[in-house]
Amino acid sequence: AERYNPHAIEQKWQTQWQESGLYKFDENAPGEKFYALTMFPYPSGNLHIGHWYANVAPDARARWLRMRGYNVLFPMGFDSFGLPAENAAIKHGINPADWTYKNIEHMTGQFQRMGTMIDWSRQFATSDPEYYRWNQWFFIQMYKRGLAYKKGGLVNWCPKDQTVLANEQVVNGHCERCGSPVERRNLSQWYLKITDYADELLDFSHTDMPEKVRAMQTNWIGKSVGAEVTFDTPVGGETVFTTRPDTLMGATFMVLAPEHAKVAALTTDEQRGAVEAYVEAAGRKTDVERQQEGEKTGVWTGSYATHPVTGEPLPIWIADYVLVTYGTGSIMAVPAHDERDFAFAKAFGLPIKEVIRPEGAEGMGENPEAPYSGEGHIVNSSEFDGMPGGKASITAIVAKLEGRGIARAKTTYRLRDWLFARQRYWGTPIPFVHCPEHGAQPVPEDQLPVKLPKDVEFTPTGQSPLKLDAEWKATTCPVCGGPAERDTDTMDTFVDSSWYMYRYLSPDYHEGPFDPSKAGLLPVDLYTGGIEHAILHLLYSRFWTKVMRDMGLTTQHEPFAQLRNQGMILGEDGEKMSKSRGNVVDPDDLVSEYGADTVRAFLMFIAPWEIGGPWDSQGINGPSKWLARVWNLFFEEKVSGPEEKMTDADVRFAVHSALKKVGDDFERMSFNTIISTLMELTNALVKAKRSPVYGTPVWDEALDIFNRMLAPVVPHIAEEIWSERGKEGSVHTAQWPAVDEAAAVRDTVTIGVQVSGKVRGEVSISKTATQEEALGAARDNAEVAKYLEGKTVVKEIYVPGRIINIVVK
Numbered sequence: 001a002e003r004y005n006p007h008a009i010e011q012k013w014q015t016q017w018q019e020s021g022l023y024k025f026d027e028n029a030p031g032e033k034f035y036a037l038t039m040f041p042y043p044s045g046n047l048h049i050g051h052w053y054a055n056v057a058p059d060a061r062a063r064w065l066r067m068r069g070y071n072v073l074f075p076m077g078f079d080s081f082g083l084p085a086e087n088a089a090i091k092h093g094i095n096p097a098d099w100t101y102k103n104i105e106h107m108t109g110q111f112q113r114m115g116t117m118i119d120w121s122r123q124f125a126t127s128d129p130e131y132y133r134w135n136q137w138f139f140i141q142m143y144k145r146g147l148a149y150k151k152g153g154l155v156n157w158c159p160k161d162q163t164v165l166a167n168e169q170v171v172n173g174h175c176e177r178c179g180s181p182v183e184r185r186n187l188s189q190w191y192l193k194i195t196d197y198a199d200e201l202l203d204f205s206h207t208d209m210p211e212k213v214r215a216m217q218t219n220w221i222g223k224s225v226g227a228e229v230t231f232d233t234p235v236g237g238e239t240v241f242t243t244r245p246d247t248l249m250g251a252t253f254m255v256l257a258p259e260h261a262k263v264a265a266l267t268t269d270e271q272r273g274a275v276e277a278y279v280e281a282a283g284r285k286t287d288v289e290r291q292q293e294g295e296k297t298g299v300w301t302g303s304y305a306t307h308p309v310t311g312e313p314l315p316i317w318i319a320d321y322v323l324v325t326y327g328t329g330s331i332m333a334v335p336a337h338d339e340r341d342f343a344f345a346k347a348f349g350l351p352i353k354e355v356i357r358p359e360g361a362e363g364m365g366e367n368p369e370a371p372y373s374g375e376g377h378i379v380n381s382s383e384f385d386g387m388p389g390g391k392a393s394i395t396a397i398v399a400k401l402e403g404r405g406i407a408r409a410k411t412t413y414r415l416r417d418w419l420f421a422r423q424r425y426w427g428t429p430i431p432f433v434h435c436p437e438h439g440a441q442p443v444p445e446d447q448l449p450v451k452l453p454k455d456v457e458f459t460p461t462g463q464s465p466l467k468l469d470a471e472w473k474a475t476t477c478p479v480c481g482g483p484a485e486r487d488t489d490t491m492d493t494f495v496d497s498s499w500y501m502y503r504y505l506s507p508d509y510h511e512g513p514f515d516p517s518k519a520g521l522l523p524v525d526l527y528t529g530g531i532e533h534a535i536l537h538l539l540y541s542r543f544w545t546k547v548m549r550d551m552g553l554t555t556q557h558e559p560f561a562q563l564r565n566q567g568m569i570l571g572e573d574g575e576k577m578s579k580s581r582g583n584v585v586d587p588d589d590l591v592s593e594y595g596a597d598t599v600r601a602f603l604m605f606i607a608p609w610e611i612g613g614p615w616d617s618q619g620i621n622g623p624s625k626w627l628a629r630v631w632n633l634f635f636e637e638k639v640s641g642p643e644e645k646m647t648d649a650d651v652r653f654a655v656h657s658a659l660k661k662v663g664d665d666f667e668r669m670s671f672n673t674i675i676s677t678l679m680e681l682t683n684a685l686v687k688a689k690r691s692p693v694y695g696t697p698v699w700d701e702a703l704d705i706f707n708r709m710l711a712p713v714v715p716h717i718a719e720e721i722w723s724e725r726g727k728e729g730s731v732h733t734a735q736w737p738a739v740d741e742a743a744a745v746r747d748t749v750t751i752g753v754q755v756s757g758k759v760r761g762e763v764s765i766s767k768t769a770t771q772e773e774a775l776g777a778a779r780d781n782a783e784v785a786k787y788l789e790g791k792t793v794v795k796e797i798y799v800p801g802r803i804i805n806i807v808v809k
């Protein structure tokens with residue numbers, strides 16, 4: 001027979017699959033629907049090994065589900081708006097659209113060479129006007145529902161990308177995309193009211209997401225339950241937010257953010273110079289610098305607030321550890337019980353007053369070494385003394401203070417509304433016009449999409465490039481028909497991935513974002529992708545689905561029934577793959593050297609899928625040799641060699657126990673162990689080929705099952721084997737074999753035989769053997785018999801399934 005040559009078969013089958021429409025999803029086909037989705041890529045130009053890693057295992061699982069009778073939708077598209085296209089276009093002097101669509105064509109070809117079961121008839125790119133038309137439509141619906149609004153204020157600004165950023169795109173004070181330190185600017189911008197859904201987004205009961213993702217989102221939303229407390233100041237009441245109203249009596253000073261609106265009014269003439277210098281210095285610092293641990297800085301305003309209970313004067317300071325964007329931008333400082341306040345009090349010699357004490361502890365005294373931030377019990381607070389501190393007494397304390405008009409219960413969120421507009425070119429135009437008479441007006445829906453003009457000077461200037469296109473910009477007001485200007489901002493490109501999973505249901509539908517008659521395909525049953533999307537994309541898409549639900553477009557609460565994250569393939573050096581490190585592995589090269597099936601099998605084998613690990617250039621030889629052995633197993637004549645002692649039961653045990661294990665592993669997405677089980681089964685079958693089982697019906701059954709088991713993982717070689725075995729149709733529409741449970745367990749066990757406590761031999765006996773049968777088998781064993789000769793048996797012990805011990809004298 002010919003040797004295994006992946007190149008001779010892979011192209012052939014890919015073409016054949018495409019021509020026969022094998023992977024075309026038909027919602028009317030029988031079987032329970034299963035919607036499997038892998039996060040779509042950005043069309044950067046090339047599929048890298050990470051894309052392969054992310055796609056191959058979910059593809060295998062989708063194939064496995066299909067063989068088990070599910071009607072599986074497994075689509076793919078491209079997340080094609082965004083800065084990289086614009087930057088590449090600037091660099092190469094071409095249009096972003098040309099660059100993007102050329103890349104998409106190339107990457108689609110690469111996906112096809114991977115041999116996936118993607119239904120390409122549903123493919124779209126988010127930069128297609130027919131797609132972003134619905135971004136615009138959604139935006140207008142949200143505007144009508146009060147969920148989209150324009151507001152002035154401080155925003156995050158990336159000086160390199162020359163555009164505003166959403167809070168979610170600022171990572172530790174740096175631009176999530178380019179890493180530049182983020183600045184703040186005062187600009188009027190469009191926002192989406194994601195905060196309306198803050199509480200609901202904390203509820204994960206309709207979606208199965210990894211603990212880590214839930215924790216990251218929960219933390220991002222940052223719900224804090226506490227109270228607002230109002231302090232009198234010379235310029236009126238100032239309200240602070242606190243999560244520890246139980247520490248109110250320990251407040252010894254007040255701190256405002258340097259940007260707080262009352263700073264100037266509260267500053268006395270003597271302090272003005274120092275305060276203004278501080279405010280200016282704070283404005284020059286990045287958020288990262290301001291949030292860094294270390295020496296606390298601040299300045300006294302010269303004014304005092306009045307403690308609402310004791311009436312004592314509390315000095316009002318300004319300090320940059322208080323953020324203007326959180327709570328009310330001011331705090332009551334309780335140095336005895338808050339780390340930051342403690343450090344500040346120490347730095348400026350402010351009083352520290354203990355009001356919470358751990359059980360059984362002595363008082364902390366006037367000059368403690370560290371704050372106590374636990375719950376303990378309340379002290380030095382007159383009527384509250386003895387109450388438990390922390391959560392347990394918040395309600396009771398707030399109720400009391402509320403009666404006196406001092407405080408009220410308050411819940412705060414870290415989550416901010418989604419800053420939605422960008423001053424860049426390659427995105428969805430905001431579908432609004434600005435009329436001198438009627439202000440901002442949505443573009444009438446029958447005029448959508450507002451298309452991006454193609455010939456625009458898009459070199460970033462900090463101004464929206466669309467501003468420069470006078471012809472495009474000029475339009476008429478939908479209310480009065482008078483001259484008006486189009487909004488020249490584009491949408492944050494995270495809009496595109498917020499609802500794309502709906503578009504696959506009916507990519508050619510023109511009456512709405514998706515055809516409501518296809519809603520039965522929702523939700524996505526399994527969504528897979530990288531953990532880097534834990535907050536931005538997943539939070540936004542969850543929000544979007546909830547809005548769609550409230551609009552009556554879907555009954556689902558969540559876009560994804562289940563989410564699983566794959567790990568990352570690192571360079572062979574254990575570092576992240578990058579061009580600058582020179583450790584990038586190109587899947588195209590691997591495919592030309594080894595074939596797609598080998599690369600697929602290796603990427604499933606290389607590491608536990610959800611963990612990932614370093615690339616191993618030697619390791620790929622393993623799967624490569626394995627597939628050659630598989631090939632020979634099916635196509636080589638029976639090889640001569642010593643006969644193997646294998647029975648029908650042995651072969652059936654090997655096959656059915658492996659089948660059972662692979663099924664379980666697919667279910668729980670343990671892909672690496674699937675490959676190792678298939679490799680072990682190959683070894684067993686190679687052995688069986690030299691046994692009397694060869695050529696019997698049991699042998700045929702074994703090969704047939706094995707052929708089907710290979711199909712999800714290595715689809716090309718499995719199809720070739722199927723066809724060479726003279727089978728009808730495609731192995732990919734064949735049924736996944738059923739486990740013969742009886743064959744999958746061995747009814748014999750091998751146990752050790754001891755003579756006077758020393759292991760002298762082994763016997764293979766039935767699991768249900770009686771003591772008599774077991775001992776009989778033990779005495780018949782030649783090795784054991786040697787040690788029994790001439791001795792008197794004094795005791796016989798048989799622990800079924802474990803050990804036989806014959807004690808002799």
Ligand code: ANZ
Nearest residue numbers: 224241242243244247321322323326327329334337338
């Ligand atoms: C008094 C107090 C006593 C506080 C104590 C804590 C411990 P989370 O949990 O993150 O919501 N805070 C309030 N607004 C702030 C702002 N704009 N910038 C910086 N800090 C601010 O944090 C709430 C706590 O952070 C609040 O409760 C307040 O300090 C502080 F033993 O009030 B606390």
